[in-house]
Amino acid sequence: MAKQSPSVFLEEWLQSSSGVNDFSPSGPTLSAQAIIQAWADLRDLLQRQTFHPRHLEALKTLISSQVSLYVAEPQAKLVVAILSSDHVSLPPESYAFFLRLLYVWVRKSSRHSPLLVTSVVDLLLHLFSRKFDSTRSSSFLSEEILLLGSLSFSFNASEKSKTSCLELLYKVLEEDYVMIGSSDSHMHSVLAGIGYALSSSVQAYYIEILDFLFGMWNKKDGPSANVSQGLMILHLIEWVLSNNINAHASDKINLLRMEAFQSRKPAYATFAVLMAAAGVLRCLGRWGSTKFMELRTSAEEVIGIVGNELISRTHCLKSYEIQSRESFLLQCISLALARVGSVTFRAPLFLCLTSALLIEIFPLQRIYDQIIEHTEGGLFELGLNKHLETIIFKEAGVVTRVLCNFYASADEENQHAAETMIWDFCRHIYIRHRQAALVLQGHKGMLLTDLEKIAESAFLMVVVFALTVTKHRLNHRIAQEIQQQLSVKILISFSCMEYFRRMRLPEYLDTIRAVIISIQENESACISFVESMPSYDDLTRNNGRPTLQKTEYVWFTDEVQTARILFYLRVLPTCIERLSATAFRKIVAPIMFLYLGHPNAKVARASHSVFVAFLSSGKDQEDKDRVQLKEQLVFYYMQRALELYPGLTPYEGLASGVAALVRQLPAGCPPIFYCIHSLVEKVKTLCSLVNSKEADLWKSWDGDLEPPKKLLELLLRLLYLVDIQVLPALMKQLAEFIVQLPPGGHDMVLNELYQQIAESDDVTRKPTLVSWVQSLSYLHSLSSLSLNSVSSRL
Structure with a gap:
């Protein structure tokens, strides 16, 4: 049986069903x-x-x-x-x-x-x-x-x-x-x-009253239509039909027949018919009977005609500056379909739903335009908090689900049309939100917070839609080239919306896994993805509108841009095997080195991870260009990483980069020697900045000595990682540094070495390291020797 009003009073149920904010059923x-x-x-x-x-x-x-x-x-x-x-x-x-x-x-x-x-x-x-x-x-x-x-x-x-x-x-x-x-x-x-x-x-006056219901918004001086009223009509017809669902149901709502309501009628009359037809479908859906198939077909045709006329009037809704009448009907169609549930697929309705999400439910384009128009410090009273409370925004999840159901039934042409609209939406949101964030810097109030709440919900919509796309399009029935192009577009769209990802979503991770599988084995797809990254110049300059040029731009404070680049830095290691050395040198390397110096440690670590992934790639390839590029990058990597240590360079990222280069580069190559030399020199510099007269300071290596201690630990770890050809040079440079340490520091390093060697099971290096440590202990005991004498003995 169709669901009846839970309230004795129909008007209260209509209010609560339509989402009226001020509805209070009990006094x-x-x-x-x-x-x-x-x-x-x-x-x-x-x-x-x-x-x-x-x-x-x-x-x-x-x-x-009244209630009681x-x-x-x-x-x-x-x-x-x-x-x-x-x-x-x-x-x-x-x-x-x-x-x-x-x-x-x-x-x-x-x-x-x-x-x-x-x-x-x-x-x-x-x-x-x-x-x-x-x-x-x-x-x-x-x-x-x-x-x-x-x-x-x-x-x-x-x-x-x-x-x-x-x-x-x-x-x-x-x-x-x-x-x-x-x-x-x-x-x-x-x-x-x-x-x-x-x-x-x-039955007296039934037809006349129903006709008045559908035409009252089109009368001169009649009421002004709104979405809440539309939902009331939907649930009103649902309630009426549920009371007459037996023998004479078809006769009771005869005026809902498609022939009686052509969509040539003015928009507000159309909206009433549209919502009434949705009410019929909602009731029939609850009833679950096939007895009234003719009635269901007529109601679906009514909604389909409205959608078709709306698409025709707005030229497929490619413009975001649509008229208020079309805007209103878009909201009504989306809510009607959200309340109905299962409806036969119709292409116009599919496109209407897509447009309703991008234009009405998430009206970010219009909001950004209004914000950027006030770059001279005007007031930003946009009423975003009111939009967050609207029924249309609260139904975003349901509308997205209906859209995804339609997508599964759509042909390839309509699927591509919806995809293009949503991917373009993501790109525009990234560009415009960066501009809006710059304009709103220092602006007090909840405007930016409310704006990002809308964008965050839009991100969820994009993720759910993208997952649906991967399930229905990334399969063997679609050409591999199309799959790869689609996968790249999904990754690019995710990168544009990454700033608004505020939670861990299984759908998000599942989508990324699916699309990465599609592109990571194809060089052209990998290059296409990498080429979509903003260039170095774009990242370091404000390329917004001329009105924003007055605003001082600092690249690392641009959180929207940083979030997007972080997405790329996280995805790149998964497909770097198929990325040519040329593409890495021209596109990735400049951005990687730039973000090595980002104040956010999470971003900096991701840059180090990209460096590690590139050094580890191409093991099974005889690619001289790749090997040569790896060696070339080490020199600038060590300079860039160490000049920013310990302020910006996270130790974990540096340690992973150093470990990767000594493992992956050819044995005894110059970059490895340069790496060791740079580390030793950095440790010396850091220690020289510490007051060596404070004896207690060298006992714990805490505080100011923690940064050099970490680098020294890294050097000690390299004793077991570097090639045997490099080991003598490493031991020599370490010894020169250790013997110059104050007694407390010298003792601590020797104790650390004793412990490491005792626990080591490397039978090849252990005899050499034991002899080396014994020599260090002996040299330390000769405290009367001059530095030159020590160096000569080394």
């Missing part, structure tokens, strides 16, 4: 004594035939406890008597409260006296005929419509009373539509009244 909890007193005040009103302010307060007290309030027949008669009295002068605002009490009676009472129902109908006819302008406010009219609709839906009312209610309800709609549409705050009550009427067992 303050009132005591039974307060409610009893309020009814007593109303009885006093009827007896004294005089209305006082306390009577209005009594009405407000009762209405505020029960109105029995005697109390309903009291209300009718007050409204029917010619001797009581009621204030205009009180009428809506009295009608609300009668509505509570209708909805909560299990039995309605036919005579009382007739009295209420006669009362409403009387009130309608009076035509008091002061009485007939939008609030009064909405309550009147709500009460008339609920009476027509009542099981205990006679057919004659129901017919009278429907006739009067239609007259109110037709004659007072201007006032009905003057206040959005009462639209939920108006729609609920219409919903009750459409669910009445009496």
Whole structure:
């Protein structure tokens, strides 16, 4: 069975289903004594035939406890008597409260006296005929419509009373539509009244009322449409159909037939039909019956026609500057499809969903334009916090899921169209967010935070979509070249959105693994990926709009750019085997060396990892250019890394780079000797900056001595890593340094050496190292020898 309203009151359920922010189904909890007193005040009103302010307060007290309030027949008669009295002068605002009490009676009472129902109908006819302008406010009219609709839906009312209610309800709609549409705050009550009427067992005025529902937004001076109202219509039709899902369902919503609603009608009329058709599909989906396939087909065709017309009017929505009417319909289509669930694939709807996500749900392009237009220090009141609270933004995940389901059913042409839109979106977001972040530097407030919340959700959408693409396109049915091109585009898009990745996502990792497998064995795909990196000049200059040139640009403070480069640095080691030496030299090396000096240790370590990966690559290849480039890079690597140590160069990154070069380069090659010499010289420089007179300082090697100690430990570790041809030179340079240390430092190094050698199982080097350490101990004991004498002995 279709899901019924969990609330007794349809208007409350419509509000909650449409995501109205100010919806509150229950007022303050009132005591039974307060409610009893309020009814007593109303009885006093009827007896004294005089209305006082306390009577209005009594009405407000009762209405505020509507959820828990029960109105029995005697109390309903009291209300009718007050409204029917010619001797009581009621204030205009009180009428809506009295009608609300009668509505509570209708909805909560299990039995309605036919005579009382007739009295209420006669009362409403009387009130309608009076035509008091002061009485007939939008609030009064909405309550009147709500009460008339609920009476027509009542099981205990006679057919004659129901017919009278429907006739009067239609007259109110037709004659007072201007006032009905003057206040959005009462639209939920108006729609609920219409919903009750459409669910009445009496068929009178059914077509007329339904026609008014679909056309009221197109009337002159009618209400202005919004997304919440659209969702109310969707769930209203769902509720109506669920009450009539049996034998006559097709007849009950005949006007939803495709023939009756061509999308040539103006946009706001179209939106109502669109949302109503979605309500039909939602109910039928819950019902799960194939009995109404013709009805389902008609409803799907209605939505498909709206989507097709929308795509045609906006030229495939390639422009981000669309009209407000199309913008509104995009939101309605996306929400309708999100609420419906399973819908037959139609290409226009697929493209509409894609555009709705990129333009309406994540309106980043428009936001960036507005921000950059205020580069002279204007106020940035863009209402982003309001967008974060909208129902359209909160439904982003569901809309993305529907989009992915459509993608699985789309042909290759439409799949490619959606992919292109989303990949382009990622690239534009990267470019524009960098510019916006520069403009907003130092700007107080939550603007940048709210902006990045929207972008973060957009990142999640991109990841989910990309994973869907990999599942359906990276398979044997697609040409390998197309797979590789698609994989590169996904990686580039991820790099552009990397700044907004704030959590670990299994979908993100699964997608990257899938696309890397596709490109890491193909040289052209690897080069294509590498060539997509921003150039060195782009990274170190502000290449934004001319209006941003006044802003001083410092490359390492650009967090958006840094996040993108970090993505490349992490992915590069996985495909570096297929990357030519030429491509590495021209594209990767300059960026790698630049980011070796990045203040963020995580970024710097990633740069060291790229260096290590390149040194370790090509083992099975006889590539002289690659070997030559490796040797050439070592010289600048050691200079760059050591000049920034210990300030910016992380020790772990340096240690991994040094270990890799002594293992991977040809034995005894000049770069290895240069590496050892550079390390020793750096240790000497660092130690010379420390006050050697502080004897206690050399006992622990903490504090200022920690950086040189780490480098010395690295040199000691190299004793077991360097080739046997290099080992004598390493021992000689170490010995020259060690014998110059103060006694405390000398003792500590010797103790470290003793321990390492004792634990070593390298039978080739161990005898040589034992003899070497014994010589160091002996030289240390000859404290009277001059430095020249020590050097000669070494």
